[in-house]
Amino acid sequence: KAGVTQTPRYLIKTRGQQVTLSCSPISGHRSVSWYQQTPGQGLQFLFEYFSETQRNKGNFPGRFSGRQFSNSRSEMNVSTLELGDSALYLCASSSPGGLRINEQFFGPGTRLTVL
Amino acid sequence: SQQGEEDPQALSIQEGENATMNCSYKTSINNLQWYRQNSGRGLVHLILIRSNEREKHSGRLRVTLDTSKKSSSLLITASRAADTASYFCATQNSGNTPLVFGKGTRLSVIA
Numbered sequence: 001k002a003g004v005t006q007t008p009r010y011l012i013k014t015r016g017q018q019v020t021l022s023c024s025p026i027s028g029h030r031s032v033s034w035y036q037q038t039p040g041q042g043l044q045f046l047f048e049y050f051s052e053t054q055r056n057k058g059n060f061p062g063r064f065s066g067r068q069f070s071n072s073r074s075e076m077n078v079s080t081l082e083l084g085d086s087a088l089y090l091c092a093s094s095s096p097g098g099l100r101i102n103e104q105f106f107g108p109g110t111r112l113t114v115l
Numbered sequence: 116s117q118q119g120e121e122d123p124q125a126l127s128i129q130e131g132e133n134a135t136m137n138c139s140y141k142t143s144i145n146n147l148q149w150y151r152q153n154s155g156r157g158l159v160h161l162i163l164i165r166s167n168e169r170e171k172h173s174g175r176l177r178v179t180l181d182t183s184k185k186s187s188s189l190l191i192t193a194s195r196a197a198d199t200a201s202y203f204c205a206t207q208n209s210g211n212t213p214l215v216f217g218k219g220t221r222l223s224v225i226a
Contacts, residue, residue, distance in 0.1 A: 004157070033213065043203065043216035056213045090157060102146055102207060104214060106157035 001026055004107035006091050012113045018079040021110045025072050025093030031055070032074040033104065034066060037088040046089075049074050078112075086114045119147075119204040119217030127223040134191040136220040138204030139184075145209045147180055149189050152201045152219070161189075161202075196226045 005024045013019050025032050033056075034046040045058040049068035066076040072093075078085055088111050092104035122137045138147070146165045150158040164171045164180045164187065171178050177190040191198055201221050205214040 035216075042218040043205075045213040045215065048213060050211075055211065058213065088155060092158075102210065103148070103160045103163060104158075105160070106150075108157045109155070111155070 001028075004091060004093050004105050006089075006107035006110050008110060009108065010111045010113075012115060013081050014115050015081055015083060017081050018077065019081060019112060020075055020077045021089055021091075021112075023074045023076075023091030023093075023107060025074070025091075026095075026105055028095065029093035029105070030072055030096050031094045032068055032072065033092045033094070034074070034076050035090040035092065036060075037090060037109070038086075043090070046076065081114045083114050085112065087112060119206055119215065121202070121204055121217045121220040123220060124218070125221040125223070127225065128194060130194060130196055130224055130226050132194055134194050134198070134222055134224070136189045136202050136204075136222070138187045138189070138217055140187075140204075140206045140217075141185065142206075142208065144182075144206045145212075146207050147178075147187050148205045148207070148214065149176075149178060149187075150203045150205060150216075152203065154200075158203065191222075194222075194224045196224050198222060199224045 007022045031050045033048040037043045048056040052068045063079045068074045088109045090109045092106045119138045119140045148163045149161040152158045175192045180187045201219045203219045205216045
């Protein structure tokens with residue numbers, strides 16, 4: 001099976017712009033989670049989507065939003081970018097059942113730089 | 116907010132030595148997981164231990180869990196240069212809740 005893919009891999013934006021990141025989960029996985037990783041705050045959970053519904057949400061401002069499509073692909077959007085949004089954004093998918101139910105499979109990440 | 120706290124923050128050892136990393140957490144958990152991250156890439160799942168388990172092995176990895184002390188340790192035996200990476204513990208309170216990660220231990224294995 002192909003792994004989790006994220007596009008684009010690298011992105012440079014300026015303050016005030018908006019950005020959309022995309023994540024394609026492993027085939028058959030219905031849960032997609034997003035994380036932000038920065039040197040200062042570490043890995044922080046943004047949100048999780050399961051079957052097109054947001055199931056969990058982290059403690060981020062409303063500028064961060066996401067959605068999931070019927071094929072389980074997910075997008076996250078950040079509006080009105082701030083310098084502090086510069087980070088590695090990681091997407092992870094997980095299986096709906098089986099022995100590896102709680103294991104998350106991560107994509108390579110999107111490196112966002114806000115200037 | 117961070118649930119897990121890894122210790123040490125950084126560790127440097129010679130190839131062939133064992134590496135031990137510790138993780139402490141604050142609230143009751145359903146399971147605890149260890150992940151590896153190579154230099155700014157995605158995370159790779161290493162091992163999951165459930166709250167009713169005390170020890171698990173996978174190849175050169177050994178994980179212990181002490182729920183009374185709210186702590187876990189990851190032991191990598193006979194380390195290799197390729198084990199150089201950051202290692203994170205992550206806890207899950209129940210089946211469908213998000214993973215909460217610690218800040219990680221940076222391991223350097225010197226050939």
